[in-house]
Amino acid sequence: AQSVTQPDIHITVSEGASLELRCNYSYGATPYLFWYVQSPGQGLQLLLKYFSGDTLVQGIKGFEAEFKRSQSSFNLRKPSVHWSDAAEYFCAVGDNTDKLIFGTGTRLQVFP
Amino acid sequence: EAQVTQNPRYLITVTGKKLTVTCSQNMNHEYMSWYRQDPGLGLRQIYYSMNVEVTDKGDVPEGYKVSRKEKRNFPLILESPSPNQTSLYFCASSSVRRRLPGLNEKLFFGSGTQLSVL
Numbered sequence A: 001a002q003s004v005t006q007p008d009i010h011i012t013v014s015e016g017a018s019l020e021l022r023c024n025y026s027y028g029a030t031p032y033l034f035w036y037v038q039s040p041g042q043g044l045q046l047l048l049k050y051f052s053g054d055t056l057v058q059g060i061k062g063f064e065a066e067f068k069r070s071q072s073s074f075n076l077r078k079p080s081v082h083w084s085d086a087a088e089y090f091c092a093v094g095d096n097t098d099k100l101i102f103g104t105g106t107r108l109q110v111f112p
Numbered sequence B: 001e002a003q004v005t006q007n008p009r010y011l012i013t014v015t016g017k018k019l020t021v022t023c024s025q026n027m028n029h030e031y032m033s034w035y036r037q038d039p040g041l042g043l044r045q046i047y048y049s050m051n052v053e054v055t056d057k058g059d060v061p062e063g064y065k066v067s068r069k070e071k072r073n074f075p076l077i078l079e080s081p082s083p084n085q086t087s088l089y090f091c092a093s094s095s096v097r098r099r100l101p102g103l104n105e106k107l108f109f110g111s112g113t114q115l116s117v118l
Helices: none
Strands: A003-005 A010-014 A019-021 A024-026 A032-038 A044-050 A056-058 A064-068 A073-078 A087-094 A100-102 A106-111 B004-007 B010-013 B019-025 B031-038 B042-051 B054-057 B076-078 B087-094 B113-117
Touching (some): A019 A106, A032 A064, B004 B087, B019 B031
Parallel strands (some): A010 A106
Antiparallel strands (some): A032 A044, A056 A064, A087 A106, B031 B042, B031 B087, B042 B054
């Protein structure tokens, strides 16, 4: 069965700094990989997804993620963080079934 | 506007009093799902449905029921709520693209229902 780990519970960065949120998955074949963002009081919104092809995926709001099969990772990056990026971020992994498994989330705090 | 609508947004109830949280989507999506979100545990799937009259258990189905009599609605039923079901609940829906197996389209989420069971 697939699983996903987000090792960082809470990350704090200064506005304008670069960001990397870690995500590791466990699955035998190539999984479907997603990053979602949850703003306070809101549901989750898709940032980007990976199925196949180019391992560097561009998403909305200036985010990107890179699929690294050798490391079983799908880390989310942004070169310059804005205060409005403060939120909780969830990595999710799916396979050839109809289920998505979510990680436990990483809460991002941005200082001015 | 494409959306997933959950009601109520907040609910406080007592142990054992049956309740229903409604979920409706206007995108003609085949797939609908319920999640609960708890601190440190992320989102865990309760039940999901691939289409009308087709429902399956997720990872934490105990104490919950669902039904899918119409494509747009997917209510979550707690027949006898208990305090350990105090949580933030999200409904989500998605289209299904069968050229690729599995759930590979994005989920659209409702705004959540904060449930407290006393």
